[in-house]
Amino acid sequence: MSLDVERGLLYVPTSTPSSDYWGGRRVGANLFADSLVCLDARTGERQWHFQAVHHGVWDYDLGAAPNLATMTYRTRSGRQFVVIATGGGSDAALVAFARAG
Numbered sequence: 001m002s003l004d005v006e007r008g009l010l011y012v013p014t015s016t017p018s019s020d021y022w023g024g025r026r027v028g029a030n031l032f033a034d035s036l037v038c039l040d041a042r043t044g045e046r047q048w049h050f051q052a053v054h055h056g057v058w059d060y061d062l063g064a065a066p067n068l069a070t071m072t073y074r075t076r077s078g079r080q081f082v083v084i085a086t087g088g089g090s091d092a093a094l095v096a097f098a099r100a101g
Helices: none
Strands: 002-004 009-013 035-040 046-051 067-072 080-087 093-097
Touching: 002 067, 002 080, 009 080, 035 080
Parallel strands: none
Antiparallel strands: 002 009, 009 035, 035 046, 067 080, 080 093
16 A cells, blocks of 8 residues: 555555456446545545456556656646556556546
8 A cells, every 4th residue: 555645545456356266156347346446535535546457367566666756747738747667567657647547
């Protein structure tokens, strides 16, 4: 987990809800499995989520704690954004806007 104290947001990476083998017995959407979930740190209310793997069976979860960073959008305006970045079992990086996902 990672806490953004300034914005009052908690970022929680999740894993597969059961063993990483055949997932056919796992009914439903498994909505928050293998996801990055952003919560209001004071209330626990979900702000947004991103599911990296839908109904995963290959252990591609987002097991690492996310990192906050400031990125500059390369235009003439030079706008800056706060982003959250994490990696998972697929060796892919997930980068999302910290406030909106």
